[in-house]
Protein backbone atom coordinates (compact mmCIF):
# COMPACT_ATOMS: atom_id res chain seq x y z
CA UNK A 1 0.00 0.00 0.00
CA UNK A 2 1.26 3.50 -0.84
CA UNK A 3 2.63 5.65 1.93
CA UNK A 4 0.37 8.33 3.40
CA UNK A 5 1.73 11.87 2.91
CA UNK A 6 0.48 14.84 4.93
CA UNK A 7 2.67 17.81 4.03
CA UNK A 8 2.79 20.85 6.27
CA UNK A 9 1.43 24.12 4.88
CA UNK A 10 4.83 25.62 3.94
CA UNK A 11 5.97 22.35 2.36
CA UNK A 12 2.74 21.95 0.38
CA UNK A 13 2.73 25.53 -0.83
CA UNK A 14 6.45 25.46 -1.69
CA UNK A 15 5.94 22.43 -3.90
CA UNK A 16 2.82 23.87 -5.54
CA UNK A 17 4.17 27.39 -6.00
CA UNK A 18 5.69 27.14 -9.52
CA UNK A 19 2.68 25.17 -10.77
CA UNK A 20 0.09 27.55 -9.31
CA UNK A 21 1.87 30.63 -10.70
CA UNK A 22 1.29 29.30 -14.15
CA UNK A 23 -2.13 27.71 -13.62
CA UNK A 24 -4.00 30.32 -11.55
CA UNK A 25 -3.89 33.21 -14.06
CA UNK A 26 -5.41 30.91 -16.71
CA UNK A 27 -8.56 30.32 -14.69
CA UNK A 28 -11.72 32.13 -15.82
CA UNK A 29 -12.38 33.15 -12.19
CA UNK A 30 -8.92 34.66 -11.64
CA UNK A 31 -9.58 38.33 -10.89
CA UNK A 32 -6.08 39.76 -11.23
CA UNK A 33 -5.69 39.55 -15.02
CA UNK A 34 -3.05 41.91 -16.34
CA UNK A 35 -0.12 41.45 -13.96
CA UNK A 36 1.76 38.19 -13.35
CA UNK A 37 1.59 36.19 -10.14
CA UNK A 38 5.06 36.08 -8.59
CA UNK A 39 4.34 33.91 -5.55
CA UNK A 40 1.88 33.01 -2.81
CA UNK A 41 1.52 33.27 0.91
CA UNK A 42 -0.64 30.79 2.83
CA UNK A 43 -3.79 32.00 4.59
CA UNK A 44 -4.96 28.51 5.62
CA UNK A 45 -4.43 24.88 4.69
CA UNK A 46 -6.75 22.05 5.70
CA UNK A 47 -6.19 18.45 4.83
CA UNK A 48 -9.55 16.88 3.88
CA UNK A 49 -8.13 13.50 2.74
CA UNK A 50 -4.52 12.39 3.41
CA UNK A 51 -2.55 11.53 0.27
CA UNK A 52 -2.29 7.75 0.27
CA UNK A 53 -1.20 7.37 -3.32
CA UNK A 54 -4.73 7.06 -4.67
CA UNK A 55 -6.28 10.37 -3.69
CA UNK A 56 -5.35 13.26 -1.42
CA UNK A 57 -7.39 16.40 -0.90
CA UNK A 58 -6.23 19.76 0.44
CA UNK A 59 -8.30 22.86 1.01
CA UNK A 60 -6.18 25.96 0.54
CA UNK A 61 -6.65 29.67 1.01
CA UNK A 62 -3.73 31.44 -0.61
CA UNK A 63 -2.84 35.05 -1.20
CA UNK A 64 -1.50 35.69 -4.70
CA UNK A 65 1.36 38.20 -4.96
CA UNK A 66 1.03 40.55 -7.90
CA UNK A 67 3.61 43.35 -7.79
CA UNK A 68 3.61 46.31 -7.64
CA UNK A 69 0.80 45.68 -5.08
CA UNK A 70 2.29 44.72 -1.70
CA UNK A 71 2.14 40.98 -0.96
CA UNK A 72 -0.33 41.46 1.92
CA UNK A 73 -2.73 43.29 -0.41
CA UNK A 74 -2.90 40.35 -2.85
CA UNK A 75 -6.23 38.67 -3.53
CA UNK A 76 -7.05 35.57 -1.49
CA UNK A 77 -8.20 32.54 -3.51
CA UNK A 78 -9.90 29.34 -2.44
CA UNK A 79 -8.41 26.20 -4.02
CA UNK A 80 -9.31 22.56 -3.66
CA UNK A 81 -6.20 20.61 -4.57
CA UNK A 82 -6.47 16.93 -5.46
CA UNK A 83 -3.35 14.77 -5.27
CA UNK A 84 -2.93 11.50 -7.23
CA UNK A 85 -0.03 9.44 -8.44
CA UNK A 86 -1.46 9.60 -11.94
CA UNK A 87 -4.41 11.51 -13.36
CA UNK A 88 -7.02 9.46 -15.24
CA UNK A 89 -7.69 10.87 -18.78
CA UNK A 90 -11.19 12.05 -17.80
CA UNK A 91 -9.55 14.51 -15.36
CA UNK A 92 -7.07 15.96 -17.91
CA UNK A 93 -8.82 19.39 -17.98
CA UNK A 94 -8.29 19.63 -14.21
CA UNK A 95 -4.50 19.24 -14.34
CA UNK A 96 -2.46 21.75 -12.36
CA UNK A 97 0.87 19.97 -12.83
CA UNK A 98 3.36 17.34 -11.74
CA UNK A 99 5.17 17.98 -8.46
CA UNK A 100 8.93 17.51 -8.66
CA UNK A 101 10.08 18.50 -5.15
CA UNK A 102 9.06 18.14 -1.53
CA UNK A 103 6.83 15.60 0.19
CA UNK A 104 4.49 15.31 -2.83
CA UNK A 105 7.28 14.78 -5.37
CA UNK A 106 6.19 12.37 -8.08
CA UNK A 107 2.48 13.17 -7.56
CA UNK A 108 0.09 14.95 -9.87
CA UNK A 109 -1.98 17.83 -8.48
CA UNK A 110 -5.26 18.99 -10.00
CA UNK A 111 -8.38 21.06 -9.41
CA UNK A 112 -10.31 18.58 -7.29
CA UNK A 113 -13.73 20.09 -8.07
CA UNK A 114 -13.59 18.28 -11.44
CA UNK A 115 -13.45 14.98 -9.59
CA UNK A 116 -16.75 13.63 -8.21
CA UNK A 117 -15.20 11.89 -5.18
CA UNK A 118 -13.55 14.98 -3.61
CA UNK A 119 -16.59 17.09 -4.48
CA UNK A 120 -18.71 14.53 -2.64
CA UNK A 121 -16.42 14.88 0.39
CA UNK A 122 -17.56 18.51 0.60
CA UNK A 123 -21.24 17.58 0.47
CA UNK A 124 -20.76 14.90 3.09
CA UNK A 125 -19.01 17.41 5.36
CA UNK A 126 -21.94 19.84 4.97
CA UNK A 127 -24.44 17.04 5.59
CA UNK A 128 -22.70 16.02 8.81
CA UNK A 129 -21.85 19.59 9.88
CA UNK A 130 -18.16 18.76 10.08
CA UNK A 131 -15.57 21.04 11.67
CA UNK A 132 -12.15 20.41 10.18
CA UNK A 133 -9.32 22.74 11.16
CA UNK A 134 -10.75 26.24 10.71
CA UNK A 135 -13.40 25.05 8.26
CA UNK A 136 -16.99 25.15 9.54
CA UNK A 137 -19.40 23.11 7.42
CA UNK A 138 -22.83 24.40 8.49
CA UNK A 139 -26.38 23.50 7.54
CA UNK A 140 -29.88 24.77 8.15
CA UNK A 141 -31.07 22.21 10.74
CA UNK A 142 -34.54 22.15 9.14
CA UNK A 143 -33.22 21.16 5.71
CA UNK A 144 -32.13 17.62 4.96
CA UNK A 145 -29.32 16.58 2.63
CA UNK A 146 -29.67 13.04 1.32
CA UNK A 147 -26.41 11.09 1.19
CA UNK A 148 -25.07 9.43 -1.96
CA UNK A 149 -25.78 12.30 -4.38
CA UNK A 150 -23.37 12.18 -7.34
CA UNK A 151 -21.34 15.33 -8.09
CA UNK A 152 -20.65 17.02 -11.43
CA UNK A 153 -18.81 20.29 -12.00
CA UNK A 154 -20.74 22.92 -13.96
CA UNK A 155 -18.85 23.88 -17.07
CA UNK A 156 -20.48 27.30 -17.63
CA UNK A 157 -18.27 30.39 -17.71
CA UNK A 158 -18.46 31.68 -14.16
CA UNK A 159 -16.86 34.10 -11.71
CA UNK A 160 -16.81 31.22 -9.19
CA UNK A 161 -17.11 27.41 -9.49
CA UNK A 162 -20.29 25.40 -9.01
CA UNK A 163 -20.87 21.70 -8.46
CA UNK A 164 -24.27 20.07 -8.99
CA UNK A 165 -25.19 17.10 -6.79
CA UNK A 166 -27.65 14.66 -8.33
CA UNK A 167 -29.67 17.55 -9.85
CA UNK A 168 -30.81 18.21 -6.28
CA UNK A 169 -28.33 20.78 -4.95
CA UNK A 170 -25.83 23.23 -6.38
CA UNK A 171 -22.75 24.24 -4.40
CA UNK A 172 -21.16 27.53 -5.33
CA UNK A 173 -17.56 27.62 -4.20
CA UNK A 174 -16.43 31.23 -4.05
CA UNK A 175 -13.01 31.66 -5.62
CA UNK A 176 -11.78 35.13 -4.65
CA UNK A 177 -12.71 35.43 -1.01
CA UNK A 178 -12.66 38.25 1.51
CA UNK A 179 -13.43 38.12 5.23
CA UNK A 180 -16.86 39.28 6.34
CA UNK A 181 -20.54 38.71 5.68
CA UNK A 182 -21.06 37.72 2.04
CA UNK A 183 -24.31 38.99 0.47
CA UNK A 184 -24.55 35.78 -1.58
CA UNK A 185 -25.36 33.99 1.69
CA UNK A 186 -26.72 36.89 3.73
CA UNK A 187 -29.47 37.97 1.32
CA UNK A 188 -30.84 34.52 0.35
CA UNK A 189 -30.94 33.62 4.07
CA UNK A 190 -32.81 36.82 4.88
CA UNK A 191 -35.23 36.17 2.00
CA UNK A 192 -35.80 32.59 3.16
CA UNK A 193 -36.66 33.90 6.65
CA UNK A 194 -39.23 36.21 5.02
CA UNK A 195 -40.73 33.26 3.15
CA UNK A 196 -39.78 34.70 -0.25
CA UNK A 197 -39.93 31.85 -2.77
CA UNK A 198 -38.22 33.74 -5.60
CA UNK A 199 -34.72 32.82 -4.38
CA UNK A 200 -33.48 29.27 -3.68
CA UNK A 201 -33.00 29.12 0.10
CA UNK A 202 -29.47 28.25 1.31
CA UNK A 203 -29.44 24.69 2.62
CA UNK A 204 -25.86 24.70 3.91
CA UNK A 205 -22.71 26.79 3.73
CA UNK A 206 -19.00 26.70 4.45
CA UNK A 207 -17.18 29.29 6.54
CA UNK A 208 -13.57 29.56 7.65
CA UNK A 209 -12.71 30.76 11.16
CA UNK A 210 -8.99 31.31 11.22
CA UNK A 211 -7.33 31.43 14.64
CA UNK A 212 -4.36 33.58 13.61
CA UNK A 213 -6.37 35.99 11.45
CA UNK A 214 -7.77 39.06 13.18
CA UNK A 215 -10.33 39.35 10.40
CA UNK A 216 -13.96 38.17 10.46
CA UNK A 217 -14.72 34.63 9.21
CA UNK A 218 -14.73 34.02 5.47
CA UNK A 219 -17.82 32.69 3.66
CA UNK A 220 -16.40 30.12 1.25
CA UNK A 221 -19.33 28.25 -0.31
CA UNK A 222 -23.13 28.12 -0.39
CA UNK A 223 -25.33 25.08 -1.12
CA UNK A 224 -28.81 25.72 -2.57
CA UNK A 225 -31.55 23.59 -4.09
CA UNK A 226 -30.89 23.10 -7.81
CA UNK A 227 -33.65 24.40 -10.08
CA UNK A 228 -34.00 21.42 -12.46
CA UNK A 229 -34.39 22.00 -16.17
CA UNK A 230 -34.08 25.78 -15.73
CA UNK A 231 -33.30 28.18 -18.58
CA UNK A 232 -31.75 31.55 -17.82
CA UNK A 233 -33.50 34.72 -18.89
CA UNK A 234 -30.82 35.74 -21.38
CA UNK A 235 -30.95 32.44 -23.22
CA UNK A 236 -34.74 32.48 -23.21
CA UNK A 237 -34.94 36.09 -24.44
CA UNK A 238 -32.57 35.36 -27.33
CA UNK A 239 -34.52 32.24 -28.24
CA UNK A 240 -37.82 34.16 -28.33
CA UNK A 241 -36.23 37.02 -30.29
CA UNK A 242 -34.90 34.56 -32.88
CA UNK A 243 -38.41 33.16 -33.32
CA UNK A 244 -39.90 36.67 -33.46
CA UNK A 245 -41.93 35.79 -30.36
CA UNK A 246 -43.39 38.20 -27.86
CA UNK A 247 -41.59 38.17 -24.48
CA UNK A 248 -43.80 40.59 -22.58
CA UNK A 249 -45.51 37.96 -20.40
CA UNK A 250 -42.10 36.78 -19.18
CA UNK A 251 -40.87 40.37 -18.77
CA UNK A 252 -43.93 41.14 -16.63
CA UNK A 253 -43.31 38.01 -14.53
CA UNK A 254 -39.68 39.11 -14.08
CA UNK A 255 -40.87 42.53 -12.93
CA UNK A 256 -43.13 40.85 -10.40
CA UNK A 257 -40.31 38.57 -9.22
CA UNK A 258 -37.94 41.54 -8.80
CA UNK A 259 -40.55 43.43 -6.79
CA UNK A 260 -41.24 40.40 -4.59
CA UNK A 261 -37.54 40.18 -3.78
CA UNK A 262 -37.22 43.92 -3.15
CA UNK A 263 -40.30 43.98 -0.92
CA UNK A 264 -39.03 41.06 1.14
CA UNK A 265 -35.53 42.58 1.45
CA UNK A 266 -37.01 45.89 2.60
CA UNK A 267 -38.93 44.00 5.30
CA UNK A 268 -35.96 41.88 6.35
CA UNK A 269 -33.13 44.41 6.48
CA UNK A 270 -32.73 48.10 7.34
CA UNK A 271 -33.73 50.79 4.89
CA UNK A 272 -32.50 54.39 4.88
CA UNK A 273 -33.72 57.67 3.46
CA UNK A 274 -31.54 59.25 0.82
CA UNK A 275 -31.67 63.02 0.83
CA UNK A 276 -29.39 65.57 -0.75
CA UNK A 277 -26.33 64.83 1.41
CA UNK A 278 -26.58 61.05 0.93
CA UNK A 279 -27.26 61.29 -2.79
CA UNK A 280 -24.43 63.71 -3.49
CA UNK A 281 -21.66 61.06 -3.19
CA UNK A 282 -23.68 58.70 -5.40
CA UNK A 283 -23.99 61.34 -8.10
CA UNK A 284 -20.31 62.26 -7.69
CA UNK A 285 -19.42 58.57 -8.20
CA UNK A 286 -21.50 58.41 -11.38
CA UNK A 287 -19.88 61.58 -12.71
CA UNK A 288 -16.38 60.27 -11.96
CA UNK A 289 -17.13 56.95 -13.64
CA UNK A 290 -18.34 58.84 -16.72
CA UNK A 291 -15.17 60.93 -16.87
CA UNK A 292 -12.99 57.82 -16.57
CA UNK A 293 -15.08 56.03 -19.21
CA UNK A 294 -14.69 58.91 -21.68
CA UNK A 295 -10.92 58.72 -21.20
CA UNK A 296 -10.95 54.97 -21.79
CA UNK A 297 -13.42 54.91 -24.70
CA UNK A 298 -13.23 58.04 -26.89
CA UNK A 299 -16.42 56.98 -28.75
CA UNK A 300 -18.28 58.27 -25.68
CA UNK A 301 -17.02 61.82 -26.02
CA UNK A 302 -19.83 63.21 -28.28
CA UNK A 303 -22.36 62.09 -25.65
CA UNK A 304 -20.53 63.21 -22.54
CA UNK A 305 -22.48 66.41 -21.88
CA UNK A 306 -25.81 64.73 -22.55
CA UNK A 307 -24.97 61.88 -20.20
CA UNK A 308 -23.74 64.22 -17.49
CA UNK A 309 -27.09 66.00 -17.67
CA UNK A 310 -28.73 62.75 -16.48
CA UNK A 311 -26.73 63.01 -13.26
CA UNK A 312 -27.11 66.75 -12.76
CA UNK A 313 -30.89 66.45 -13.21
CA UNK A 314 -30.92 63.98 -10.31
CA UNK A 315 -28.69 66.22 -8.19
CA UNK A 316 -31.10 69.11 -8.90
CA UNK A 317 -34.07 67.08 -7.69
CA UNK A 318 -32.22 66.19 -4.49
CA UNK A 319 -31.26 69.85 -3.97
CA UNK A 320 -34.96 70.74 -4.23
CA UNK A 321 -35.63 68.44 -1.28
CA UNK A 322 -36.71 65.17 -2.96
CA UNK A 323 -35.85 62.06 -1.00
CA UNK A 324 -35.66 58.38 -1.93
CA UNK A 325 -35.60 55.16 0.04
CA UNK A 326 -32.55 52.95 -0.16
CA UNK A 327 -32.53 49.29 0.82
CA UNK A 328 -30.52 46.12 0.26
CA UNK A 329 -30.82 45.04 -3.37
CA UNK A 330 -29.46 42.33 -5.66
CA UNK A 331 -26.74 44.66 -6.92
CA UNK A 332 -25.92 43.03 -10.27
CA UNK A 333 -29.27 42.09 -11.76
CA UNK A 334 -29.55 41.16 -15.43
CA UNK A 335 -31.34 38.52 -17.50
CA UNK A 336 -28.51 36.01 -16.92
CA UNK A 337 -29.24 36.08 -13.17
CA UNK A 338 -32.85 34.95 -13.62
CA UNK A 339 -33.74 31.27 -13.91
CA UNK A 340 -37.06 30.06 -15.30
CA UNK A 341 -38.12 26.63 -14.11
CA UNK A 342 -40.14 24.39 -16.47
CA UNK A 343 -43.18 25.33 -14.31
CA UNK A 344 -42.74 28.94 -15.46
CA UNK A 345 -41.65 30.15 -12.02
CA UNK A 346 -38.74 32.62 -12.00
CA UNK A 347 -35.90 32.53 -9.45
CA UNK A 348 -33.22 35.17 -8.96
CA UNK A 349 -29.68 33.99 -8.22
CA UNK A 350 -26.18 35.32 -7.51
CA UNK A 351 -26.59 38.00 -4.83
CA UNK A 352 -22.85 38.63 -4.62
CA UNK A 353 -23.22 42.10 -6.18
CA UNK A 354 -20.60 43.40 -8.61
CA UNK A 355 -17.58 41.32 -7.53
CA UNK A 356 -15.10 44.08 -8.44
CA UNK A 357 -16.59 46.45 -5.82
CA UNK A 358 -15.45 46.24 -2.15
CA UNK A 359 -17.65 44.15 0.16
CA UNK A 360 -18.66 47.11 2.36
CA UNK A 361 -19.92 49.00 -0.68
CA UNK A 362 -21.81 45.96 -1.98
CA UNK A 363 -23.62 45.64 1.38
CA UNK A 364 -24.80 49.25 1.49
CA UNK A 365 -28.49 50.06 1.02
CA UNK A 366 -29.12 51.43 -2.46
CA UNK A 367 -32.14 52.67 -4.41
CA UNK A 368 -33.94 49.60 -5.80
CA UNK A 369 -33.99 51.35 -9.17
CA UNK A 370 -30.39 50.20 -9.59
CA UNK A 371 -31.57 46.59 -10.05
CA UNK A 372 -34.45 47.75 -12.25
CA UNK A 373 -32.03 49.70 -14.45
CA UNK A 374 -29.88 46.55 -14.77
CA UNK A 375 -32.86 44.55 -16.05
CA UNK A 376 -34.01 47.28 -18.42
CA UNK A 377 -30.51 47.39 -19.86
CA UNK A 378 -30.61 43.64 -20.31
CA UNK A 379 -33.81 43.74 -22.45
CA UNK A 380 -32.14 46.42 -24.54
CA UNK A 381 -28.99 44.28 -24.80
CA UNK A 382 -30.91 41.28 -26.03
CA UNK A 383 -32.77 43.35 -28.64
CA UNK A 384 -29.57 45.00 -29.92
CA UNK A 385 -27.49 41.84 -30.03
CA UNK A 386 -29.60 40.38 -32.86
CA UNK A 387 -29.69 41.39 -36.54
CA UNK A 388 -31.68 43.39 -37.33
CA UNK A 389 -31.95 45.05 -33.92
CA UNK A 390 -35.41 44.91 -32.39
CA UNK A 391 -35.88 48.17 -30.46
CA UNK A 392 -39.67 47.73 -30.42
CA UNK A 393 -39.27 44.33 -28.73
CA UNK A 394 -37.06 45.94 -26.07
CA UNK A 395 -39.52 48.80 -25.49
CA UNK A 396 -42.42 46.40 -25.01
CA UNK A 397 -40.43 44.20 -22.61
CA UNK A 398 -39.21 47.17 -20.62
CA UNK A 399 -42.76 48.51 -20.27
CA UNK A 400 -44.09 45.08 -19.27
CA UNK A 401 -41.28 44.65 -16.73
CA UNK A 402 -42.10 48.03 -15.11
CA UNK A 403 -45.83 47.17 -15.04
CA UNK A 404 -45.09 43.81 -13.40
CA UNK A 405 -42.88 45.54 -10.85
CA UNK A 406 -45.66 48.03 -10.06
CA UNK A 407 -48.26 45.25 -9.63
CA UNK A 408 -46.37 43.90 -6.62
CA UNK A 409 -44.59 46.92 -5.17
CA UNK A 410 -47.22 49.56 -5.90
CA UNK A 411 -44.46 51.72 -7.43
CA UNK A 412 -43.98 52.04 -11.17
CA UNK A 413 -40.32 52.93 -11.86
CA UNK A 414 -41.42 55.03 -14.84
CA UNK A 415 -43.03 57.55 -12.49
CA UNK A 416 -39.53 58.67 -11.44
CA UNK A 417 -37.89 59.14 -14.86
CA UNK A 418 -35.02 61.30 -13.63
CA UNK A 419 -33.88 58.66 -11.14
CA UNK A 420 -34.33 55.88 -13.67
CA UNK A 421 -32.37 57.71 -16.37
CA UNK A 422 -29.47 58.43 -14.01
CA UNK A 423 -29.11 54.79 -12.93
CA UNK A 424 -29.59 53.43 -16.42
CA UNK A 425 -26.98 55.84 -17.72
CA UNK A 426 -24.51 54.75 -15.04
CA UNK A 427 -25.02 51.13 -16.06
CA UNK A 428 -24.75 51.84 -19.80
CA UNK A 429 -21.50 53.76 -19.25
CA UNK A 430 -20.14 50.81 -17.25
CA UNK A 431 -21.15 48.47 -20.08
CA UNK A 432 -19.37 50.60 -22.70
CA UNK A 433 -16.12 50.24 -20.76
CA UNK A 434 -16.73 46.53 -20.15
CA UNK A 435 -17.38 45.80 -23.82
CA UNK A 436 -14.48 47.94 -25.04
CA UNK A 437 -12.20 45.86 -22.81
CA UNK A 438 -13.67 42.40 -23.16
CA UNK A 439 -15.90 42.15 -26.24
CA UNK A 440 -15.22 45.06 -28.64
CA UNK A 441 -17.68 43.59 -31.17
CA UNK A 442 -20.45 44.23 -28.65
CA UNK A 443 -19.61 47.91 -28.15
CA UNK A 444 -22.44 49.13 -30.45
CA UNK A 445 -24.97 47.52 -28.06
CA UNK A 446 -24.42 49.84 -25.05
CA UNK A 447 -23.48 52.72 -27.39
CA UNK A 448 -26.96 52.66 -28.88
CA UNK A 449 -28.35 53.11 -25.37
CA UNK A 450 -25.86 55.89 -24.67
CA UNK A 451 -27.19 57.76 -27.71
CA UNK A 452 -30.75 57.45 -26.39
CA UNK A 453 -29.89 58.29 -22.76
CA UNK A 454 -27.80 61.32 -23.74
CA UNK A 455 -30.91 62.89 -25.23
CA UNK A 456 -32.86 62.41 -22.00
CA UNK A 457 -35.23 59.65 -23.13
CA UNK A 458 -35.38 57.10 -20.28
CA UNK A 459 -37.64 54.66 -22.14
Ligand SMILES: Nc1ncnc2c1ncn2[C@@H]1O[C@H](COP(=O)(O)OP(=O)(O)O)[C@@H](O)[C@H]1O
Nearest residue numbers: 158159160161170200224225226227230349350
Ligand atom coordinates in the same frame (compact mmCIF):
# COMPACT_ATOMS: atom_id res chain seq x y z
N1 LIG B 1 -30.18 27.24 -7.82
C1 LIG B 1 -29.78 26.99 -9.07
N2 LIG B 1 -30.40 26.07 -9.84
C2 LIG B 1 -30.00 25.81 -11.12
N3 LIG B 1 -28.94 26.40 -11.68
C3 LIG B 1 -28.28 27.33 -10.96
C4 LIG B 1 -28.66 27.68 -9.63
N4 LIG B 1 -27.81 28.62 -9.16
C5 LIG B 1 -26.94 28.85 -10.17
N5 LIG B 1 -27.23 28.08 -11.25
C6 LIG B 1 -26.48 28.04 -12.52
O1 LIG B 1 -25.10 28.29 -12.24
C7 LIG B 1 -24.63 29.41 -12.98
C8 LIG B 1 -23.65 30.19 -12.13
O2 LIG B 1 -24.27 30.64 -10.94
P1 LIG B 1 -23.93 32.07 -10.33
O3 LIG B 1 -24.53 32.17 -8.98
O4 LIG B 1 -24.31 33.14 -11.32
O5 LIG B 1 -22.35 31.96 -10.22
P2 LIG B 1 -21.17 33.00 -10.49
O6 LIG B 1 -21.19 33.99 -9.36
O7 LIG B 1 -19.95 32.13 -10.45
O8 LIG B 1 -21.38 33.64 -11.85
C9 LIG B 1 -25.89 30.20 -13.33
O9 LIG B 1 -25.74 30.94 -14.50
C10 LIG B 1 -26.93 29.11 -13.50
O10 LIG B 1 -26.86 28.58 -14.79
Ligand SMILES: O=P(O)(O)O[C@H]1O[C@H](CO)[C@@H](O[C@H]2O[C@H](CO)[C@@H](O)[C@H](O)[C@H]2O)[C@H](O)[C@H]1O
Nearest residue numbers: 159234334335336374377378379381382431434
Ligand atom coordinates in the same frame (compact mmCIF):
# COMPACT_ATOMS: atom_id res chain seq x y z
O1 LIG C 1 -19.86 38.09 -15.89
P1 LIG C 1 -20.44 39.08 -14.92
O2 LIG C 1 -21.72 38.64 -14.26
O3 LIG C 1 -19.41 39.58 -13.95
O4 LIG C 1 -20.90 40.41 -15.77
C1 LIG C 1 -20.11 40.99 -16.80
O5 LIG C 1 -20.34 40.31 -18.02
C2 LIG C 1 -21.70 40.39 -18.54
C3 LIG C 1 -21.71 39.68 -19.87
O6 LIG C 1 -21.44 38.35 -19.69
C4 LIG C 1 -22.11 41.86 -18.72
O7 LIG C 1 -23.50 41.88 -19.02
C5 LIG C 1 -23.90 42.56 -20.18
O8 LIG C 1 -24.13 41.59 -21.19
C6 LIG C 1 -25.19 40.67 -20.89
C7 LIG C 1 -25.35 39.76 -22.09
O9 LIG C 1 -24.16 39.05 -22.34
C8 LIG C 1 -26.50 41.42 -20.61
O10 LIG C 1 -27.53 40.51 -20.20
C9 LIG C 1 -26.30 42.43 -19.49
O11 LIG C 1 -27.49 43.19 -19.31
C10 LIG C 1 -25.15 43.36 -19.86
O12 LIG C 1 -24.87 44.25 -18.78
C11 LIG C 1 -21.94 42.63 -17.43
O13 LIG C 1 -22.22 44.00 -17.65
C12 LIG C 1 -20.48 42.47 -16.93
O14 LIG C 1 -20.32 43.07 -15.68
